[in-house]
Amino acid sequence: MNRIEIQDLLNNQDCSSLDKDFKNINSQLLEICSNFPKELLSNHGELQMQLQGILLFLTKLVGKNDLSVTLKNEARMTYQFSKIIASLLKSFEDFFFERKEYNDPATSENEFVFSVVTQDMMNKRKESMRPCRGHRFSSNSTETLEDWYKKHHEKPYLDKRSLHELEFKTKLSKMQIRNWVSNRRRKEKSIHVSPVIQDLLQE
Amino acid sequence: MNRIEIQDLLNNQDCSSLDKDFKNINSQLLEICSNFPKELLSNHGELQMQLQGILLFLTKLVGKNDLSVTLKNEARMTYQFSKIIASLLKSFEDFFFERKEYNDPATSENEFVFSVVTQDMMNKRKESMRPCRGHRFSSNSTETLEDWYKKHHEKPYLDKRSLHELEFKTKLSKMQIRNWVSNRRRKEKSIHVSPVIQDLLQE
DNA sequence: AAATGTAATTTATTTACACCT
DNA sequence: CAGGTGTAAATAAATTACATT
Structure with missing residues (x-):
């Protein structure tokens, strides 16, 4: 693709x-x-x-x-x-x-x-020729963000340092990063993995 | 939903x-x-x-x-x-x-x-007010078809009896059923489940 | 700054149908 | 006309942005 x-x-x-x-x-x-x-x-x-x-x-x-x-x-x-x-x-x-x-x-x-x-x-x-609803970030940026989220899974909230770092790595604006993390937390709520699969993933 | x-x-x-x-x-x-x-x-x-x-x-x-x-x-x-x-x-x-x-x-x-x-x-x-591209079948019909497919997984081709039966059960036209099965076979090709999961499903 | 709701968009999937062999 | 393959048209789901509380 x-x-x-x-x-x-x-x-x-x-x-x-x-x-x-x-x-x-x-x-x-x-x-x-x-x-x-x-x-x-x-x-x-x-x-x-x-x-x-x-x-x-x-x-x-x-x-x-x-x-x-x-x-x-x-x-x-x-x-x-x-x-x-x-x-x-x-x-x-x-x-x-x-x-x-x-x-x-x-x-x-x-x-x-x-x-x-x-x-x-x-x-x-x-x-709105710039930050545009529905337009995907580059897979690179998404990966970076997703990595951060995985690392901070326990307490997925941005501190200043993280925000700065992500801003630098992804070239996204502070607002976009805040939105992404916020949306990501929401998504977490609707993901329910069956225990069997979860065990599998932990191996 | x-x-x-x-x-x-x-x-x-x-x-x-x-x-x-x-x-x-x-x-x-x-x-x-x-x-x-x-x-x-x-x-x-x-x-x-x-x-x-x-x-x-x-x-x-x-x-x-x-x-x-x-x-x-x-x-x-x-x-x-x-x-x-x-x-x-x-x-x-x-x-x-x-x-x-x-x-x-x-x-x-x-x-x-x-x-x-x-x-x-x-x-x-x-x-085209009738059979309409993109319009989904009722979940009931889809389940029936999916059941049939699972049963005939080895050789997923319609014979007359199957066609008749499905026509009766789903209230869909012959053409729709033929199309569905054909599309289903195509889909099968693009589904690749990891062996681990497959084992899991066979339990 | 948090959750939550929802708008606007893109991507994936489903059904129909055309064409070729 | 069966079957595979390509693709159109529609829906569904996911992603990003923003408003409200």
């Missing part, structure tokens, strides 16, 4: 420039949506151009192989959302300018896609 | 009438989207009414407690999608009829939500 690499990747960097670009795209979309009917007549050409650019960027993004699954999914969704906006825009434009030759819905809508990007999805990207 | 109940619920019924209503809503939405610009002037009042009805239904649906998580999510997404459509429709209408008092985007867009419903999401509902 090649999952650890992906994990480490997520832990050690911000996917920085790509991520910034993607955020940028999202803001552009939000802005387009906010100004939707107002701007249609004044600069619809510009809007179309902007949307084409956005779609182009997203196509490229979706095609990339080295992306995190999350980012890829979001990119796909945003792509679909952009497409629907572009499509609606086009329809309305045709309507405004009486070029009433919009395609037969029966055929054109077949590849019509709807996708949902909630606003808080967009916000999420802005806020 | 209360998960088994939910599972059984999913296994034993079709959520039939609700489900049909929901499908209906989805088709309505699709139709509205297909005819979007064309119908705007001719019967926008009707459209608005229809959308209001849809939103009402979805609000109720989302509020229900006894729904499968999947359905609930889909309902939420569809709700958001409907809302965006309604909102766009309203904006354009205002624009058409020169009542240019659409709300200040800064305030009105704050609760603006985008959601994505891909077309194949809608199709999925249509097709």
Whole structure:
């Protein structure tokens, strides 16, 4: 399984420039949506151009192989959302300018896609690009922590020295380490090994 | 954990009438989207009414407690999608009829939500309402199958009699049973119990 | 700073189905 | 069509973060 690499990747960097670009795209979309009917007549050409650019960027993004699954999914969704906006825009434009030759819905809508990007999805990207719920630590860090826990099994509470040491070894923040140990204690409660196995392990 | 109940619920019924209503809503939405610009002037009042009805239904649906998580999510997404459509429709209408008092985007867009419903999401509902990937069998059925497998561990292949018997006991279709046994054989390959434990189990 | 609850995410497992031999 | 294998779609379980008390 090649999952650890992906994990480490997520832990050690911000996917920085790509991520910034993607955020940028999202803001552009939000802005387009906010100004939707107002701007249609004044600069619809510009809007179309902007949307084409956005779609182009997203196509490229979706095609990339080295992306995190999350980012890829979001990119796909945003792509679909952009497409629907572009499509609606086009329809309305045709309507405004009486070029009433919009395609037969029966055929054109077949590849019509709807996708949902909630606003808080967009916000999420802005806020929490760092310590992220559910994102695993590197197996290295986990091992270090697990070792510490095993050693201090009797009284699994952090003192200053331990915290410092772990911070250094794992490169995690104090808060993350405190959380981990706290969560680990909780986990302990729900682990119940049968006595037979326990004996076995003690050999 | 209360998960088994939910599972059984999913296994034993079709959520039939609700489900049909929901499908209906989805088709309505699709139709509205297909005819979007064309119908705007001719019967926008009707459209608005229809959308209001849809939103009402979805609000109720989302509020229900006894729904499968999947359905609930889909309902939420569809709700958001409907809302965006309604909102766009309203904006354009205002624009058409020169009542240019659409709300200040800064305030009105704050609760603006985008959601994505891909077309194949809608199709999925249509097709596969029965044997559904990922939906677990009842623990009862699984136990029966697992028992059979254990008994025939040496040669875990179905004969006609076994198939018939299992079909009767589990209420699953022949195909499902064949699939299960096939998948079970595959799983066997990836299970490797340490010899120590194996000895232990043989006692 | 502790337990506890729970949100958001990832990973593993289960079922269905397609394709090949 | 049986059987193995690959993989899609869904659920379940585990991991990390954070809020509350």
